[in-house]
Amino acid sequence: MGWTGTIVNGVLLGGLYGLFGVGLALVFGVTRIVNIMHGEFIALSAFIALGVSSLLPDVHPLVLIMPVVIVSFALGYALQAVLVNRSMRLPDPLAPLLLTFGLSVIVRNLMIEGFGVNPRHIRQGDFGQLSIDVFGIPVGVLPVVTLMLAVTLFVILQLLLRRTELGRIVRATADNAEIVRLMGVRPASVYNIVMGLSFALAGVAGLMLALRTTFTPFSGVERLLISFEVVVMGGLGSFWGAMLAGIALGVAQLVGLRLNPNSGFLYANLVFFAFVMLRPNGLFGTRQ
Amino acid sequence: MLLDVASLDAFYDDLQALHDLNIQVERGESVALVGANGAGKTTFMRCLAGLIERKRGAITFGGHNILRMPAEAIARRGIALVPEGRMLFPSLNVEENLLMGALGRRPGYWNLQRIFTLFPLLAERRRQMPNTLSGGQQGLVAIGRALMANPELLLCDEISLGLAPVAVDQIYASFSRIRIEGTAIVVVEQDVKRAASATDRVYCLLEGHVTLQGQSRKLDLEELTRAYFGT
């Protein structure tokens, strides 16, 4: 496969990265908290998807998307309502960051104990191997589906935020959580919903991850860092920026692996650092 | 009596901002709250709206004690605050800002169309973002947003601050229309003359105390000056 093929597949990988990042971007945009648990939940979701999939071997894993969304939403909602909202009430602004850090360590180690450290993967028969020829470049069907899914979810999210009353409320709360109370809105409730949505997105991301590649309980750390890089590079307040950032990182990742198969996420991380130093506001940074 | 504030003390950290305030507002009345900077006017408004935690005394609204009620609940009970600085939501356009006011779904006269009738300027700009509006126009949006809640009590905190007189005129002109619906209004103003001309009664605050109260028409300028500056 020539360089063109690498780049094309990098763009497709970027769809998955964008999906990783948009949940984190949503939470940060509204609550100003970086949810460090985000990565671990992606990994956890992959494990759960694996488990459910093995219980229902005749069901195609993609069918699981709806249940994943619902269960993930509920978990995120509960987490915010029970723990994170409490940490936001504390006088120390570092508290939510440290809380989510602590929770991420707990979840990661529970996964290590519960699932072991061996790499896992959801087998989907031939589906995972399917590829089509696009102008002579072999392109995996699954990555295309992932990209399409990511774009679809993006669009749904944008519609939700721009055209519904709930979206108005979320945007207003993100703008000014004190004033929004004057209109009868409880910011804590808004945060619950936003965290639920974020987890729902992370849940889907985890499912797609499980389909695409092998994963271990340590996969969460890498996904958090990628999500974070997507958010920062994309610029605060811009989801499409996050998508583009995801693509940039995806391309950097595959190009890097081609240069040195052992380099892991090195090239993506380096692109991130270079970008942040040169363009500190991100691609489409809007919020000041 | 719509609003009965008795012996209200309010605190910012260890600083006492309000001392033993006693203020009443009848249904449909309009009351002005005047005083110099730092007198406690905005603090008082924020107390009524539920944004100040550390307070003691009694605030009775429509027969209910709202002293310990959170701001969200107070808003749903029919108190709407137009905050100092207007505080529109920058990510929402004019129409969306107005719609935010109607979340409580309180029944009443005001809806989006009627707000646009009251302020035709806004109808033309309904899809514009707040940062593209002038100060006066933002003020109209802020008032419209509060009206959309169909409040029984409308609190206006320094709405004329930083605005051209023409814009302020327009805002005050809308008050007469608002009062037709029976809404009580409390206006915080530094411009005493304007405040007195638009209201039934006046309270004057100085360093967190009420130093003067009376009928707007019968205000004695000398007395007011003493109460305002404290001599």
Add this chain to the structure above:
Amino acid sequence: MKKHSATLSTLGIFVILAAAAPWLVGDGGVALLFEVLLMLTMAQLWNLLAGYTGLVSMGLQCFVGLGGYTTIFAANTFSVSPYWVLPLAPLVCGLIGAVSAPFLFRLRDAYFSISTWVFAEVVAMLVFITPGLGHVTGMTLETAREIDYETFLLANFWIAAALAAGVVTGIFALLQSPLGLGLLSVRDDDVAAASIGVNVWRNRFIAYVAAAAGCGLAGGISFMAALFITVTTAFDLNWVVAMIFTVIIGGIGTLEGPIVGVAIYYGIRALLTNVFALSGSWYLVTLGAIAVITMLVAPRGIWPFIRDRFGIELLRVSRKLVDDLPHAETNAITSKTTANSRFLDYGSD
């Protein structure tokens, strides 16, 4: 003067105990204390950054690993006993800390934190792919053959004890100094500190480089003692996880806090491994749970909680946190946008 004599006597007691330790607790005890002292050093350094300058680092494992690799690599390359090259560890790490700080400081709050994490991953990966550093198999300390085991154990212990004592004393002295007051003010309110002329950037820079060097030295000692290093153990996230948890549990922003935290850390570990025979992952789960509960129930940590309850003061550095004043918590959550809404900060002070 009273404070100084208290400090000196504490230090004196520590020196005596450290010297006598091998006869008091035996080899196993010394090995454990060795670990404890290194952990204490690192916790104090993390606390210096987070508790006193407001820089929450999630990447100090970078310097632990770099210190270890520097020591072993240098010892192997120059074919000398590792003790000779140990000072290189803090030097190299301090240098890299100094070079990376200007970049990392352009990001604020959570963005700074996670970027330090990314930085650590980058360094780890660079070490991994660099030829001559062992790749997957890691590096052994080749000059280990020249070392006498008995003295090795004791020497390492005493070096670790000296490091711990030095770091704690150093931080204590630092906080009494004008530079220290500057640091304290930066933590409380960096905008206010800058407005009264405190050089925020420089204070943070100094603290960051000190933490880098200190962790580098701790890492150098640790891996020298282990005789073997791999990328996985060197740059293990759990180094900084341990630092964060011990300080949160013990008491962030206090000198005694990390001491209390480290004691609890090893106490829990002993409990879980000896009594319940549970593995390392359960230990981290338990510690994490304790940290989370502490954060929600006693947000400033266990030491301030005890201290305020019973009025004890040990290494108290005179300062009053804004939080010390009776303070009504608000019911409303307003996201802490205000002055920190810019997540990027370039142009420092």
